[in-house]
C-alpha cells in the first residue's frame with residue numbers, strides 16, 4: 001500500500017522537466033556537491049558517501065552501502081538514514097536541471113528491512129516542474145540493481161536563491177566553503193550558473 005499526499009501531485013499546468021545543456025552526460029559520476037554533506041561528502045566519517053551517476057533525461061542512479069554506524073535496530077539500517085539516502089538522491093537530480101532547490105516534502109515507503117552491509121541501489125527521476133516546484137520520485141533496491149524494492153519516495157523540492165544558504169547557514173561553514181580554492185566546488189556548494 002502506498003499513499004501519496006495531494007502536495008506531491010503536480011498541479012494542472014505542470015510541465016516536463018528540461019535537462020540543462022551543461023548537465024553531466026549520462027553515465028558520468030556527479031561527485032559530492034559539498035565535502036561536509038552527510039549524504040555525499042567525503043569528509044563525514046559516518047556519512048552515507050552516496051555516489052550518484054547521471055542517467056538519461058532527468059534521471060540518475062546512485063549507490064550507498066549501509067555501514068554499522070547507520071543502524072537503527074541491531075544489524076538493520078535506520079529508517080532516517082534510508083530517508084537521507086533517498087533525499088540525497090532526489091536532491092542530486094536538481095543538478096541535472098542546474099536549479100538550486102531544497103526539500104520541501106519527502107514521503108517515504110519502507111517496503112523491506114535493509115541489513116548492514118547491503119548496497120542500496122537507487123534510481124530517481126524528476127516527473128514534473130511547476131514554477132519553483134520540482135516533483136520527483138525514487139526507489140531503492142537491494143540484492144542488485146534489479147533486486148526487490150526496499151524503499152521508495154516521492155518528493156517536492158522548492159527552488160531557492162543562493163541567498164537561502166547565505167542567510168540561514170552558520171557563518172563559519174559559509175566562510176570556509178566560499179574560500180575553497182576550487183571554483184567548481186564553490187559553485188556547487190553555493191551557486192549555479194545556468
Ligand SMILES: CCCCC/C=C\C/C=C\C/C=C\C/C=C\CCCC(=O)SCCNC(=O)CCNC(=O)[C@H](O)C(C)(C)COP(=O)(O)OP(=O)(O)OC[C@H]1O[C@@H](n2cnc3c(N)ncnc32)[C@H](O)[C@@H]1OP(=O)(O)O
Nearest residue numbers: 007033087088091092095100102103104105158188189190
Ligand atoms: C542542501 C542543498 C545544497 C544545495 C547547494 C547548491 C548547489 C547544489 C549542487 C548539487 C546538488 C546536489 C545534491 C543535493 C543535495 C542534497 C539533497 C538534500 C536536500 C535537503 O535536504 S535541503 C534541507 C531540508 N530542507 C529545508 O531545509 C527547507 C526548509 N524550508 C524552507 O526553507 C522553506 O519552507 C522553502 C524554501 C521550502 C519554501 O519557502 P518559500 O517562502 O521560499 O516559498 P513558499 O512557502 O511560498 O512555497 C513555494 C511553493 O511551494 C509550496 N511548498 C513549500 N513547502 C511545501 C511543503 N513542505 N509541502 C508542500 N508544498 C510546499 C508552497 O505551497 C508554494 O506553492 P504555490 O507556489 O503553489 O503556492
